[in-house]
Structures are given as C-alpha cells and as structure tokens.
Amino acid sequence: MVAPSELGTWADSSKHTGPLNLGEYSRDALLLKLESMLVIRKVEECIASLIEDNKVKCPCHLGTGQEAIAVGVSTNLTSDDKVFGGHRSHSHFLALGGSIRSLLAEVLGRSTGCSKGMGGSMHLFQPEKGFIGSAPIVGGTVPIAIGAGLACQKDGKGNIAVCYFGDGAVEEGMVQESFNFASNFKLPILFVCENNFYSSHLDIHLRQPSDKISRFADAHKISARVVDGNNVVMTAMATKELLESVRCGKGPGFLEAVTYRWLGHVGPDENVDVGLRRKKEDLLAWKKRDPIRRLKDGMLEASLITSEDYHSLEMKVVTQINVALDASLKDPYPEKSFLLSAVYKNNKGVSR
Amino acid sequence: MKITYAQAIRSAFQYLLKTYPNVFVMGQGLWSPWYVGNSMNDLEVEFGKDRVMDTPVSEAACTGAGIGASLCGYRPIVVHPRMDFMILAMDQIVNQAAKWSHMLGGETHPAVTIRGVINRGGEQGAQHSQALHAWFAHIPGLRVVMPATVLDARDLLISAVLSDDPVIYIDDRWLYELEDDLPEIEEKDLSLQLPKILRNGQDATLAASGYSVQLCLEAAQALSEEGIQCEVVDLRVLNPLNVTSIIDSVSKTGSLCVVDGGWESCGMAGEVIASVAVQMSQSSKNIQYKRITLPNAPAPSSKVLEDIYYPTRETIVQVIKEWNI
Numbered sequence: 001m002v003a004p005s006e007l008g009t010w011a012d013s014s015k016h017t018g019p020l021n022l023g024e025y026s027r028d029a030l031l032l033k034l035e036s037m038l039v040i041r042k043v044e045e046c047i048a049s050l051i052e053d054n055k056v057k058c059p060c061h062l063g064t065g066q067e068a069i070a071v072g073v074s075t076n077l078t079s080d081d082k083v084f085g086g087h088r089s090h091s092h093f094l095a096l097g098g099s100i101r102s103l104l105a106e107v108l109g110r111s112t113g114c115s116k117g118m119g120g121s122m123h124l125f126q127p128e129k130g131f132i133g134s135a136p137i138v139g140g141t142v143p144i145a146i147g148a149g150l151a152c153q154k155d156g157k158g159n160i161a162v163c164y165f166g167d168g169a170v171e172e173g174m175v176q177e178s179f180n181f182a183s184n185f186k187l188p189i190l191f192v193c194e195n196n197f198y199s200s201h202l203d204i205h206l207r208q209p210s211d212k213i214s215r216f217a218d219a220h221k222i223s224a225r226v227v228d229g230n231n232v233v234m235t236a237m238a239t240k241e242l243l244e245s246v247r248c249g250k251g252p253g254f255l256e257a258v259t260y261r262w263l264g265h266v267g268p269d270e271n272v273d274v275g276l277r278r279k280k281e282d283l284l285a286w287k288k289r290d291p292i293r294r295l296k297d298g299m300l301e302a303s304l305i306t307s308e309d310y311h312s313l314e315m316k317v318v319t320q321i322n323v324a325l326d327a328s329l330k331d332p333y334p335e336k337s338f339l340l341s342a343v344y345k346n347n348k349g350v351s352r
Numbered sequence: 353m354k355i356t357y358a359q360a361i362r363s364a365f366q367y368l369l370k371t372y373p374n375v376f377v378m379g380q381g382l383w384s385p386w387y388v389g390n391s392m393n394d395l396e397v398e399f400g401k402d403r404v405m406d407t408p409v410s411e412a413a414c415t416g417a418g419i420g421a422s423l424c425g426y427r428p429i430v431v432h433p434r435m436d437f438m439i440l441a442m443d444q445i446v447n448q449a450a451k452w453s454h455m456l457g458g459e460t461h462p463a464v465t466i467r468g469v470i471n472r473g474g475e476q477g478a479q480h481s482q483a484l485h486a487w488f489a490h491i492p493g494l495r496v497v498m499p500a501t502v503l504d505a506r507d508l509l510i511s512a513v514l515s516d517d518p519v520i521y522i523d524d525r526w527l528y529e530l531e532d533d534l535p536e537i538e539e540k541d542l543s544l545q546l547p548k549i550l551r552n553g554q555d556a557t558l559a560a561s562g563y564s565v566q567l568c569l570e571a572a573q574a575l576s577e578e579g580i581q582c583e584v585v586d587l588r589v590l591n592p593l594n595v596t597s598i599i600d601s602v603s604k605t606g607s608l609c610v611v612d613g614g615w616e617s618c619g620m621a622g623e624v625i626a627s628v629a630v631q632m633s634q635s636s637k638n639i640q641y642k643r644i645t646l647p648n649a650p651a652p653s654s655k656v657l658e659d660i661y662y663p664t665r666e667t668i669v670q671v672i673k674e675w676n677i
Contacts, residue, residue, distance in 0.1 A: 082424055116457030125456040132423055133456055137447050143416020144448060150417055151424035154376070154402075161420070174443065177413035184408060342458030343492050344592075345516040346543045 006212040007226065010258040011197075013285035016228050019297035023233045027304045030295065031313070033075065033232050037067040037292045038317045040091045043100055046321050047090070047107055047121070048268035055329075056107050058120030061088040061136075065230070065262035068291035069194050070095035072235025073162065073255070076243050077130060082148035082161040084141040085134030087122050088194075088261075092164050096129040101324035110331035117334040118342065138199070139165060139172035142191075146182045149189035149252070158247050161189040167213050168199025179220040179252075186251035190242060191222070193256045194229060200265040203278070217254035229257030230291040233298075260286040357505045358528035361391040364509035365429070367537055369399045372427060375513060378405035378414055379431030379467075387433040388469060389528050415441035415466060419449050419518070422464040427513050435468035435522065436482050449518035450493030465512040470524040470562065470613070473658055478650035483613040485561065486620040488520045489590040495519040495542060496591035500565035501550075502532035504588060511542035520591075524563040524613070545589050547597045553581035555677045557601040558668065559624055560611040561587040568611055571668035580677055590620060595627045602628055607640040607675055611668060616645040642671050 005011035022030060044064050050056040066088075074095035077083065085092040093103060098114065106113025107121045115125045122136040132148060135141050145163035152159045169175050170193070182189050193213045197204045204211045217224035223245065225238040235257055242253035262283065264271025272280050299305045355363070368375045381387025383396050383406040396404035407414045411432065418430035432438045438445070449462045472481040488496045495517050499505040505523060512519035519542065550565065551572050558568040565586045572582040583601045587593070602608045608628055610621035621643035632639060644663050652658055 082420075084420075113457070115455065116459075118457045119455045123455045125460060127460065133452060133460065135448065135451075135455075137443055140416075140443055140448055143413045143444055144420035144423070146413060147417035147420020147422070147428070148424050149420070151421040151426050154421075154426065155424075174410075174412035174416065177408070177410035178416070180408055181410055181413040181417065338458070342454045344495070344543070345453060345458075345461045 006210050007258055010226065010228050011211060013260070013282060013289060016231065017288040018294070019301045020231055020233050020294045022298050022302055023237055025233060029075070030299055030304065033071050033236070034292070034295050034299065035313055035317065036071045036095055037232065037295070038314060039100065040067040040070070040094045041292060042317050042321050043094060043103065044090055046104070046325060050107070051268055058107065058109065058122070059266050060107060060121040061266050062263045062268065063088045063091045063261060065286065065290070066194055066196060066259045067091055068232035068235055069192065069229045069257040069259060070164070072232045073192055073239045075236050076239045077162065079128065079130045080157070080159045081130045082132050082145070082152065082159065083130050084132055084145040084148065084161070084163045085124065086138065086141060086165055086169070087136030088166070089124055089134040089164065090121070092134065093124045093126060093131050096126070096131050098124070098126045098129050098131055100321055101328055102126065104324050105328040105331050108328050109333060110328055111334045112328065112331040116338070118338065139169040139175040142169065142175045142178045146178045146187055146189055149182060149187035150185065152188050159188070160243065160246050162192060163189060164192045164194060166199065167193060167195040167197065167204055168207070170213055170216050171199070171207060176216065179216060179222060182252040183220045183222050186249065188246050188249065189252045190239070190246055191217070191252060191254045193254070194259055195256055196259045196261045198261065198265070198278070201271065212256070214254055214256040222252045222254045224254035224256060226256045226258065229259035230289045230294065232291055232295055260289070262287060354531040354533055355502065356528060357502045357530040358389050358391040360502045360506035360534065361509060361523060362393060362395070364506045365392060365395055366398070368510060368513050369395065369403055374425060375427045375429065376403045376405065377429045377431060378407050378418065379433065380407055380409060380437070381433050382406045382431060388431065389525055391528065411437050411440035412444055415444040416448065418464040418466065419444060419462045422462045423460060427463055429465045429467060429513060431467045433469050434480050435470050435484055436479050438466070438468050438484070445488070445494070445520070446491055450491045453517070454493060461516045462518045463516045465519045465521055467521045467523070470522060472526060472651065472662065475653045475655055475658065477653035481651040483562070485522050485590055486614045486618065486623070489593065489620060489623070491591070493518065494591055495589070496522070497542070497589050498522045498561040498587065500527070500562050500586045500588070502530055503534055506534060506537065507540055508545070508588070510537065511540045511545060514539060515542040522562065526563045527566065530566065546594050547588055548586045549583060549597060549601065550586050551582065551584040553583040554604055555581045556607045556609060556672050556675065557583045557585060557598065557605045558609050558611060559585040559587060559598050561590060561620065562613060564611040564613050567663065567665055567668060570665040571672070574665060574669050575672055580672060582672065587624070593623070593627060595624060595631065598624065598628050599631055602632065602639060606638065607677070609642040609644065609668065609671055611644045611663060614645060615648060616643060617648065619645055621645050640675055644668060644671060
C-alpha cells in the first residue's frame with residue numbers, strides 16, 4: 001500500500017506536461033536556459049555511450065530528466081557563490097558553466113580533467129565557476145556547505161553557499177544537524193533538494209512516512225518553496241525569491257524541486273521494475289514531463305524561436321561536445337607520481 | 353615564569369586569534385568553564401562570541417562546517433571536548449577532510465584543525481576516556497599531532513592551524529598541570545616537525561606520545577637511579593610518522609619499548625615497532641621489542657579497576673628490568 005503523496009500534483013506524472021509559462025524572462029535568458037539544459041542532457045548521453053563502449057569505468061550517476069533544477073538555480077548565482085554537489089552532480093557542474101572538456105576528461109580519468117583525473121564522475125571541482133566540490137557520501141557535503149555559508153556570513157559580501165542533495169540525504173543525521181546549525185546561526189545558504197523519489201533503488205514510500213522533504217525545513221524554521229523541478233522557469237523564479245532573503249542575512253532557504261530520473265541509480269540502465277512504483281509506464285509518463293521539451297514548446301508557442309532555431313542550437317551543442325570528447329580521448333592519464341604527491345599540500349615529512 | 357600545559361594551549365589560541373583574523377574556534381562547551389579545563393578560559397570574552405562559537409550538539413555538522421569554512425579562506429579550529437565525541441564526526445574527518453586534496457586533484461586543501469581532548473580517569477567510564485590517535489594516524493591526508501610537553505601544547509597548536517592540511521591535535525587532560533618555562537612563540541612549519549629525544553641514554557629506548565611520554569620520563573628517572581639509562585623519544589607527530597630518530601636510538605641501545613595510551617591491536621605501539629623493525633639494518637637482528645598499552649577492554653568506571661587499567665611508571669620500570677641490559 002503506497003501512502004498518498006503530500007506533494008499534490010507535483011508528484012502526479014500525468015500532470016504538468018504542457019508547454020511552459022515563460023514568466024518574466026527575456027528570449028535571451030530563456031535561450032541560455034535551453035542551451036544549458038541541452039548541454040547537460042547531451043553530455044550525459046555522451047557519457048552513457050562511453051560507459052556502454054567500455055571507455056568509462058568509474059561509477060557515473062546520470063541525472064537525465066532533472067536538468068531544469070541546476071539550470072534554474074544557477075541562473076541566480078555568481079561565480080563568488082559556493083556550490084556543493086553530491087554523487088549525481090554533472091548538472092550542477094555544467095549549469096555553472098563548468099567546462100565540458102574538463103568534465104569529460106575527468107570521467108575518462110585524464111589529467112586534463114577538472115580534478116586532474118583523480119576524482120572521476122563523483123568528485124568534481126571548478127572553483128573559478130563557484131563549484132567548490134562534490135562527493136558521493138550521501139549528505140556528506142551538506143555539513144561542508146554550511147561551513148562555506150559560515151565563511152560567506154563572516155565575509156559579509158552577500159555571497160551564499162548552495163548545497164544540492166537528494167531525497168535520501170535527509171535520512172542522514174548529519175544533514176538534519178546541518179539544517180539546525182544553519183538555521184540557528186542564520187547562515188546564508190540555499191539547500192536544494194532534488195526529490196526524484198528514489199534513493200538508489202528504493203522508493204521514498206519505503207523509506208519515509210511522507211514524500212514531502214520540505215517538512216524538515218518547516219521543522220527547522222527554514223523558509224521553503226516546493227516547485228515542479230521539471231519546470232526551469234518556476235525553479236528559477238522560486239530560487240530568486242528565496243535568495244532575496246538568503247543574501248540579505250535572513251537565514252537559509254530551502255528549495256524542494258520535484259523531479260524524476262529517467263535512468264537508474266548508476267550507469268545508463270533504466271532500472272525499470274527495481275523498487276516500488278518504477279514501472280515502464282511510470283517512466284514513460286514522466287518522460288512526457290521532459291523539462292527541455294516543455295521549455296522548447298513554450299518558446300515555440302510564444303514565437304520566440306522556430307523549430308529550425310532549436311535544431312541549430314541542438315547541433316551547436318552536439319558539435320561542442322564532440323570537439324571536447326575528441327580532445328579528451330587523446331589526453332594523458334595522471335602521472336604515476338601523482339598517486340603520492342597530492343595527499344598533502346606540502347609533502348615534506350611524508351617519506352618514512 | 354612557569355606556565356601550565358593548559359595555559360600553554362590557551363596562549364596558542366590567544367596568539368592565533370589575535371594574529372590571524374581568519375582564525376575562529378567552534379565546538380561544544382566553549383563558553384562553559386568546565387568542558388576543556390582551563391585551556392580556553394574567557395577566550396569568547398576577549399575575542400567575541402562570533403570567533404569563539406559554542407555550538408549545538410552536532411559533531412558532524414560542526415566538523416563539516418570547519419572543513420567548509422577552511423575551503424573558503426578561513427582557518428577554523430573545531431574543538432571536541434572529549435575525543436569520544438569525535439566518532440560522530442568520522443565521515444567528515446575521514447571521508448571528507450582527509451580526502452579532498454587528493455581526490456580533487458591537489459588544488460584544494462581543507463586547512464582545518466580538529467582538537468580532540470583525551471580525558472581519562474575520574475570514573476568517567478568507557479565513552480568519556482578514549483585515546484583514538486591511532487585511528488587518525490592510519491588515515492593518509494590527515495596530520496596528527498600529540499603534544500607531550502608544555503612547549504608543544506602551545507607551538508604544535510599554532511603549527512597545526514598554520515598548516516594547509518587538515519590536522520588532528522590531541523591533548524590530554526592528565527597533562528594540564530604540567531609546568532615549564534616557555535620561550536617566545538615561534539611559528540614552526542608542521543611538515544618539518546619530527547620526533548624529539550627528550551632524554552639521552554644508551555641502555556634502552558622508550559618511545560611514546562602524549563601523556564605516555566611523561567610516564568616514560570618518570571620511569572627513565574627511576575631506572576637511572578638503578579643504573580639503567582633510557583633514551584626517551586617523544587613521537588610528537590603521529591601522521592605522517594617518521595621513525596628515523598627512533599631507529600638511530602635503537603641502533604645504539606638495542607632495545608625498544610613503546611608505551612601507548614591506546615589499545616594494543618592495530619595500535620600506535622605496534623606501528624612504531626613494525627616501522628622500526630623493517631627499517632633496521634641486517635646487522636641488528638637481536639633487538640628486543642616490547643609494547644605497553646591498555647588492556648584489551650573498554651575503560652572501566654570503577655576506581656578500583658581504573659587503577660589496574662592504565663599503565664603507570666611502575667609498569668614501564670618492571671618491563672625494562674625484565675630485559676637483560
């Protein structure tokens with residue numbers, strides 16, 4: 001027996017499938033969002049085929065279908081903000097303008113990767129874009145992000161920390177500690193929960209008494225918004241509203257973005273029939289709530305773009321990725337000496 | 353003027369907070385008069401409650417917050433008033449702080465200092481008295497320091513905070529009343545700090561860290577009165593461990609006894625002996641080794657059992673006298 005959803009129609013895959021209402025955004029702003037989502041989608045498709053071709057071995061947690069969240073959030077950030085991710089963070093990295101080449105090279109384990117080939121898909125890093133790091137222990141970067149928030153508060157320059165995590169992370173004690181800590185000290189941090197209803201294989205209804213994650217924000221007196229995470233306009237606008245108070249010192253904000261991942265927990269498989277509610281028909285229904293198609297349809301309907309415009313944008317993105325991939329595949333692996341030389345900043349005293 | 357070990361810790365905090373605006377301290381009980389003895393008295397009065405923060409009862413969040421702030425230009429010191437409480441922050445220490453440099457390509461360094469206080473005895477029992485330095489010494493990426501002297505209590509804390517790497521600083525309340533005259537503060541590069549010989553001798557080598565060093569010095573004094581001259585080596589830095597000076601000492605004395613306030617199995621004493629043994633030259637086959645550690649049991653609360661639980665000066669004296677020196 002599945003408990004009823006407390007998320008209302010956001011959890012109903014048959015709803016919210018039509019063209020987007022474009023809100024306050026200009027054609028240029030919308031095009032940037034569309035392009036950013038396409039980059040994420042196509043890069044992850046590229047990574048999926050690299051896994052299938054046995055060229056990528058490291059665990060890759062793909063977020064296909066969830067692109068709107070990172071893009072909606074990131075349009076409200078600057079490179080001085082401090083962003084942290086988890087195990088499924090390609091979108092968080094790319095939406096900030098993280099380099100495609102350095103992501104592909106990292107996933108391929110090359111020394112030109114964003115983490116010099118030392119991290120792989122789960123350990124991404126691009127501080128010049130505001131991406132301070134991602135790590136795959138569930139909830140593990142949340143305490144670190146509140147520390148970045150504390151640093152921003154001490155700096156007093158209006159910068160903020162942002163931490164992405166999934167619905168499973170709130171089951172970790174350190175995440176609840178972090179909500180309390182951040183709220184208690186009124187830290188400038190935006191918590192972004194990508195609620196896709198699954199932690200690894202297991203459905204949220206088998207893990208929690210409610211599918212509404214923002215109930216924890218309410219408990220910790222953190223202002224929260226729940227949005228359709230497959231609606232980039234709504235996600236961007238809600239983020240903007242939350243950040244108005246976060247940036248001026250009124251304490252943390254919490255964005256719960258309801259979404260669904262098209263692929264399984266790890267790798268390019270769909271994981272259909274693994275765990276409650278993940279049937280083929282559910283997946284097909286959720287694919288009709290495709291965040292990219294809905295923005296495209298909204299822009300077509302508003303005559304902001306033509307089908308040809310969309311096609312050429314898609315081609316531009318694909319070409320960009322292919323160029324990056326070709327280069328990455330020729331890149332070298334890390335030097336063997338790197339195994340020991342990065343353990344400490346200054347390796348003096350290491351030899352025994 | 354003599355100052356105590358606890359006052360030396362306080363003077364390091366004072367120096368750091370005064371000299372470096374990006375240093376701040378946080379942890380449980382920092383505004384309380386009893387959590388950390390008198391090693392942090394009134395720092396919040398002198399430097400403000402935003403630089404000396406008393407925190408919610410959240411070891412993981414607090415430790416992670418230290419890591420995160422250090423990635424953004426600060427030099428936080430996270431204080432755990434009992435080392436036992438640090439176990440709740442192990443993910444942040446072992447999975448995060450120790451790994452970020454290496455796994456993100458050597459370009460980012462959590463320059464956080466995590467202070468854990470060992471607080472044995474006093475019938476505090478199994479969960480308020482552990483000495484877990486060997487756990488942290490096992491982890492590449494962490495630096496682990498254990499001051500045994502008044503000078504190191506001050507200077508190793510300063511070195512830890514100035515280090516760009518995550519450092520575990522472990523002090524012991526059984527040392528808080530130890531007194532010494534200290535020179536002016538000198539900032540020292542932690543990566544250059546090595547074990548130190550605190551007493552010279554040619555008959556046996558005693559090596560230890562933290563409070564056990566003081567036990568070794570007392571035992572060496574007692575043995576000296578019976579004609580046995582022990583060399584005492586203070587490990588000081590447990591990770592990365594450098595045993596060169598111990599090897600030199602053992603080459604001379606032909607015997608090594610390591611005294612440790614942790615347990616025997618997979619512990620610091622075994623590690624020091626193994627490191628020395630595998631590096632000793634072929635010519636030194638007849639070296640005698642011994643380790644003195646806690647019995648293989650959690651710390652008891654009962655005073656009667658505590659008295660037989662912790663190694664004493666006498667334990668060391670007995671062991672050395674059993675050797676043919």
